[in-house]
Amino acid sequence: MHVSAETQKGVFLTRVVTNDPVCRDHWRFVLEVRDFPLTEPGQFVQVLCREPNDDATPGDGAYIRRPFSIAGLSRDNRVTRIEIIHRLVGRGTHWLSHLNPGDSVSILGPLGHPFTLAEDRPTAYIVGGGCGLPPLIWLARALRASGKTVIAFCGARSADLLPLTRHRQAQVLTDQPTLAVTEFADCGVPVLISTDDGSLGFAGSAAQAFARYLHAHLEEDSSAVVYSCGPDAMMHATADLAEQYNIPCQVCLERMMACGMGTCQSCVVRIRDASDPKGWVYRLCCTDGPVFDSRVVIWEN
Ligand SMILES: Cc1cc2nc3c(=O)[nH]c(=O)nc-3n(C[C@H](O)[C@H](O)[C@H](O)COP(=O)(O)OP(=O)(O)OC[C@H]3O[C@@H](n4cnc5c(N)ncnc54)[C@H](O)[C@@H]3O)c2cc1C
Ligand code: FES
Structure with a gap:
């Protein structure tokens, strides 16, 4: 481990704890690492998607590190568990999907500026889509821990591409958030699921679902804050909506x-x-x- 004293980021050798598919093209893996620096939701790590000691050639993996948001982080004394959810895209992510428990993975981090938990705003709306959902899971937990009311709008292209775990007992509605997603329900956050093809929940993007919800529930909510991550078009629409309602909005x-x-x-x-x-x-x-x-x-x- 080499830590830069100035930024407290460094290269860390981690051990894979679990690695499982979440949906048709997303995987979730958990890494265990010792003495990982203070990290906040919104920050990311650069993952070396090849053997840590293979300096010369990437083999089946990728030469340059790949960036991934942190979807969850927990600490037990000096041991930190970092959760990453990723879509199978190319060389690096395919290499990651073949990791087994006990394998070693090199990460560089924590990197980037995190979300700001707006102290003065008791309500938080989370609007995310596809690969943008992972950092919002950890953010939702942090927002709930700080006492906020949180409602999430989570989108995917279709039901089988939603990188989240369905809570089998909870209903998915098209116009009301429910505790239908385990990752969010675990911290008491209701979710309105949307899919582009209408195969689950609201038919349309997460931004469109959020727009309909705001139109139905609020004229202007000066006590709220919006957090968004996902495709640029979705974040852009969310940002415009937040501005229209005079709600501050942070985009990842x-x-x-x-x-x-x-x-x-x-x-x-x-x-x-x-x-x-x-x-x-x-x-x-x-x-x-x-x-x-x-x-x-x-x-x-
Ligand atoms: C700050 C940050 C956080 C991220 N967090 C996540 C995350 O939590 N989960 C997740 O699934 N993905 C995330 N990504 C995207 C992820 O880094 C890429 O999907 C990954 O690098 C692809 O690596 P690969 O070797 O599998 O694909 P490559 O072989 O490198 O690329 C395959 C194809 O995907 C395209 N591509 C690669 N990276 C990107 C990108 N960043 N944006 C658009 N197109 C791209 C390439 O142009 C190419 O066409 C994040 C990216 C950034 C910058
Ligand atoms: S990725 Fe190199 S400057 Fe941002």
């Missing part, structure tokens, strides 16, 4: 990343800045984000 952006720590400049996002003649500046998703105030993001979708 996902950009192609190489280094994950501010060196390669591959993850730029355009951020509004009135002090710049252009009215905007480039910021790095990996070190300035991935969480940003939605009002400063210039959406490219």
Whole structure:
């Protein structure tokens, strides 16, 4: 383990505890690691998707580390358990899906700026879709632990692509959040599930489900805060809606990343800045984000 004293991030050798499929194309694995630094929801780790000691060639895995949000984190004295939920996309994620309990995995982290738990706002709305759902699971637990009322809107393309566990006893409704998702129900958070093809819950995106809910329940909710992660179009729609209702909104952006720590400049996002003649500046998703105030993001979708 090599820890940078300044940022408290480092490279850690972890051990796989479990690795199981969650839905048709998502897997969840849990890593155990000693002395992992203070970490908050919204931060991510860079996972080496190949043998930790294989410096020369990636073999079946990927050469460059891959970024993944932390979906859950628990501590027992010096031992930390980190949960990651990922979609099977390419070389690196396929290598991860073949991990067995006891295997070693190298991670670099914790990286990035976390969500801010708005102290003065007792109600939190979570709006997420697909691969954007993992960081929101851990965020929901933290928000509940800080005493907030939380309602989640979780979307996927279809029922079999929802990377969450269905609570068999709870009903899924199209217009009301229910305790139908184990990961959220465990901390008392009702969820309104949506699918693009209408195969489960509300037919449409999580942002559309959230819009319908807000229209039905609120004129303007100055006591709430919105947190969103998922496809840019969904986050953009959520951010516009939050602005319309005058609710502050934090978005967790996902950009192609190489280094994950501010060196390669591959993850730029355009951020509004009135002090710049252009009215905007480039910021790095990996070190300035991935969480940003939605009002400063210039959406490219
Ligand atoms: C901060 C951050 C957090 C993330 N958290 C999660 C998470 O919790 N769960 C999860 O499933 N994924 C997450 N991702 C995306 C994840 O990093 C990529 O899916 C992964 O790197 C793909 O690796 P691969 O080797 O399997 O695919 P590759 O072989 O590298 O790529 C396969 C295909 O996917 C595309 N692709 C790869 N990465 C991305 C990306 N970031 N955005 C869009 N297209 C991409 C490539 O262009 C290529 O077409 C996150 C990304 C970032 C930046
Ligand atoms: S990923 Fe290298 S600077 Fe952000």
